Amino acid sequence: MVSKKVTVTIPEDLLDEIRAEAAERGLSAYVAEALRAKRDRDRLQELVGWLEEEHGPVTEEERVAALDELNRLDAEHKHRRADSAGEAA
Helix, strand or coil: CCCCCCCCCCCHHHHHHHHHHHHHHCHHHHHHHHHHHHHHHHHHHHHHHHHHHHHCCCCHHHHHHHHHHHHHHHHHHHHHHHHHHHHHC
16 A cells, blocks of 8 residues: 655644554554544445435434434443553553
8 A cells, every 4th residue: 555644733632642542553554544434434424414315314313312322332432441451550
């Protein structure tokens, strides 16, 4: 895969967090992965727009159910990270 070097400006506190998260993978790999994920989310949002045009907008009930599921996933993620941090200590 061909790569190209670019210059970006990132808030210092965010950069410190990213460097800690990236660890052995390296900053470039971490940023490339994050950009791919953002691109994928943008494409999904475009798809949602098309589906809403075809089938109507998401109902409030559907939106709340989706947010509840995301909150459950976030809680599980925090729980697993806390467990991992405890094991590493």
